[in-house]
Amino acid sequence: MRRIAILSTLVAALLLGGCSIVKYSFSGTSIQPDVKTVTINYFEYKALKVNPTLSNDLTEAMKDKFRKLTKLEQVEMDGDLELSGAVTGYEVRAAAVTADEVAAMNRLTVTASLKFTNRKYPEEDFEKSFSAYSDYDSNNSLDAVEGTLCEEIVQKLIEDMFNASVAQW
Numbered sequence: 001m002r003r004i005a006i007l008s009t010l011v012a013a014l015l016l017g018g019c020s021i022v023k024y025s026f027s028g029t030s031i032q033p034d035v036k037t038v039t040i041n042y043f044e045y046k047a048l049k050v051n052p053t054l055s056n057d058l059t060e061a062m063k064d065k066f067r068k069l070t071k072l073e074q075v076e077m078d079g080d081l082e083l084s085g086a087v088t089g090y091e092v093r094a095a096a097v098t099a100d101e102v103a104a105m106n107r108l109t110v111t112a113s114l115k116f117t118n119r120k121y122p123e124e125d126f127e128k129s130f131s132a133y134s135d136y137d138s139n140n141s142l143d144a145v146e147g148t149l150c151e152e153i154v155q156k157l158i159e160d161m162f163n164a165s166v167a168q169w
Contacts, residue, residue: 029069029070029166029167030166030167031070031072031081031166032120032121034080034120035072035080035081035118035120035121036072036073036080037072037073037074037075037078037079037080037081038066038070038072038073038074038075038079038080038081038082038083039074039075039076039077039078039079039081039082039083040059040062040063040066040074040082040083041059041082041083041084041085042055042056042059043055043058043059043062043084043085043086043087043112044085044086044087045086045087046086046087046088047087047088047089047090047091047110047111048090049090049091049092050090051087051090051146051150053150054087054090054110054150054154055086055087057150057151057154058085058087058112058154058157058158061154061155061158062083062158062161062162065158065159065162066162066166069162070166078119079119080118080119080120081116081117081118081119081165081166082115082116082117082119083114083115083116083117083161083165084114084115084117085112085113085114085115085161086112086113087110087111087112088111088112088113088129089109089110089111089112089131090108090109090110090111091108091109092106092107092108092109092142093106093107093109094106094107094138095107095135096135102138103138104137104138105135105136105137105138106135106136106137106138106142107133107134107135107136108133108134108135108136108142108146108149108150108153109131109132109133109153110131110132110133110150110153110154110157111129111130111131112129112130112131112157112161113127113128113129113130114126114127114128114129114130114161114164114165115127116128116164116165126164128164130157130160130161130164131157132153132156132157132160133153134149134152134153136149
């Protein structure tokens, strides 16, 4: 009896899996099977406060995320999927204030826009803004912690952008 139940479950899984038009993977992506290529354009830097490496870091992290979690071929132009965007905000503000009205913690916030184009399924196209932050002790200067903070923030932004584009969360 147990063998019949297991066999029935396997047959049902194979039949249902074969009927699906959406490709699912263990990475959490839902990319149509006929989508084969992606173009990831350079993220421009449009924020007022300058961070000379942030655009490149964001662009390369996005390319790396797609390389690791999808089987899409990355092409220079006219990919089935296309991602382009810009760093639009880069600011530091007090995150926590002491009783003496002195900042105890500061927060670095980065905002980026993303335009996602799906040439095969244009109903999935969107333009959206994403924001991520990281807090640091105000006893440290931004220069001392900026590299580490930016790495954390870029990873958060990439995760959110990737999920919005091909994981459709």
